[in-house]
Amino acid sequence: MKNLLIASLAVLLSTNVALTQELPQKDSKWFTDAQARIQEMVARQPITGRAKNVILFTADGNGVGTNYAIRLFSGQQAGGLGDDYVQPQEAFPNLALVKTYTTNGQTADSAPTASAMNTGVKSKNGMINIDETVAEADCAAGLDHQLKTFAEIVSEAGKSVGVVSTARITHATPAAVYAKTAQRDWEHNGALPEGCAQKDIADQLIEQMKAGVIDIALGGGRGMFIPADAKDEEDKGGKRTDGRNLIEEAKVAGAQYVWNDETFAALGDAATTPVLGLFESSHMKYEADRTGEPSLAEMTAATIKSLSGNENGFYLMVESGRVDHANHDGNLYRTLTDGKAFADAIALADELTNDEDTLIIVTADHEHAISFNGYCGRGSPITGLCYDVNGAGVEHTGTPLLSDDGKPYTVAGFLNGAGSVLKQDTQWTGSRPDLTNEQAMDKDYLQQALIPMSSETHSGEDVAVMAKGPWAHLFDGVIEQNYIFHVMDYAVNAK
Incomplete structure (x- = not known):
């Protein structure tokens, strides 16, 4: 049956070639490029082996419109007109549109959207990895309705886990890899309401590192980990009111700590884990302003090299967090330069991994009003x-x-x-x-x-998901955002 199908396709293609040779436009580059694309699509075969590794790339706020702007910018920076430029992720073979609404919001924020991708269910705006029955900021109920994350699932299966972001590592999207909270702003203990028994997000990260769930965490947010009366390496004060220095606690527990480009570079190509990298008191610098700290591509490459030492594989979430912030500011230039840095990180990750065993997913949590x-x-x-x-x-x-x-x-x-x-x-x-x-x-x-x-503001438009690797062909059509989790979970468990 398979041989018959192949033979039928061959006949159809040869017939099509004969017909197109008679057309006056047959020598146009637009025409020949499209014909080459047809041949490529016909020859394409899905990869159906088990995914050893999963990398989830999320550019915060990078919907279809913002992605289009980044494409034009990148192409024009390369000396072209821009619109015909192909970003690394745009060459991935599988594509779907993603609905980003939440259980109570037509337009989402980053907390429930990232939660959907990490737990497989939608939830309410403002909350991370808490089910939809809980009211936002209900501390007590949140403790009783926590969801299990993809990081926890794969860690139990022996995989390593990394999280990388140019935002605070305690910010909504990276926090969704490891934290559970009824309010996304509870990043340090001083932000918790009086009497709330929930651990703040920074505390949860260190707890998850000590438990062996999170192996590498790189981003900003140093101030969330140190006391209000303390100063960090750049003489900036902390936020914590409990007197705890979580960075020191992580180091005591065996973590390597890095805070600038020099200490980061000293880790080498295959750093032993766990690693905690906090490169700014708050968010990392925009790519256009970056000095003294590693790029998103550098952090991504170092994390992949380190986590690849685990023969069972890894899960890595990489966020370009400041695409979102520049959009919020209305500053398109910094949106686009951070978007180009995001694409550079994707290209490097693709280069460092094998399509046969690594599922790479590129998406966004939501779009903006661009x-x-x-x-x-x-x-x-x-x-x-x-x-x-x-x-x-x-x-x-x-x-x-x-x-x-x-x-x-x-x-x-x-x-x-x-x-x-x-x-x-x-x-x-x-x-x-x-x-x-x-x-x-x-x-x-x-x-x-x-x-x-x-x-x-954000907007409620669909975003795209672009993927390659094992079971990437399961991304097709228009999907719910929580479906992304289910593809990742299926890929790592495929027989």
Whole structure:
């Protein structure tokens, strides 16, 4: 039967080739590229062996729109027009759209979305790995309704676990790998309500490291681990009110501790675990501003090399957390530079692993209220002005398009945020300021927005999931976000 199917496909392909040879467009690169893609798709075979390793990449806030902007930026930085650029994850063979709503929110925050991917069920906004029956911030009920995480499941099976983020390691997305809390903001004990018996998120991380569930944790958030009356290596104070220094407790328990690029580099290519890396008091620096700390790609590579020493395999969650923060700020430039750093980390992880035994999943927890204006000619700078389409050529004309107020506008903007055109220099104006391309492309420029808000919001749009490796073909169509857990779980347990 299989041989008959292959023979039938061969006949169809040969017939198709004969037909296309007669078309006047047959020599167009667009045409020949598409024909080559057909051949590639026909030859593709799913990988159905058991996944030894699973890597879940999440760029916080990197929905389909933000991903499109990063693609344009990366392609233009490489000297092209941008839109035809292919990011590493966009070359992965399997793709689905993901619904990001939560049990009580049409638009999600990062806590329940990350929880869905790590537990297999949806839950409420604001909570991490607590079931949907609990009210947000109900400490007592939260203790009785905790969910088991993928990290705990694979750790019991003998796998190693790592978590890497450019945000605070106690922030919502990385915390979902190891913590259970009725309120995502309970990152240190001083944030807990009086009388709450739940452990804060930083405490839970150290507890999970001591228990052997978490082997490597790299990110920001040093202040969540040290006392309020103490100073860290960069002379910044802590947040804890219980007098505990969790970094010292981790070191006593055998963890290696690193806090800057030099101590990180000293770990070498195959660091013994556990490792705790805290590179900033709060979030790590944006990639555009990064000094004195490792890149996301460097942290990812070091973690993979270390965890690969376990013959049973590993689970690694990697978050580019500050894509989200730059979107919230309305600062597109830093959104895109962190997005490019995310893609670099994916490319390196792909290079360091084998498709036959490693399932790599690239997704986002939610999208933002980003929008794109038209009708821009190709090559219009994604952080700059929208230029007119060139009717006689490919690249834009260099003439900015004007809106009905007679002023130019940028390629991208936001529905809401700090760059609202209704409010300029603290004054309500109801009119847009004039703008040059040089001003728009400044790395500190805030994109024009409509509704005035101090922090731009998430949106409820679908995000994409792109995957390769064992059982990646199970990603198809439009899926619920919690389904991602089930693919990971199936892949590591496949017979």
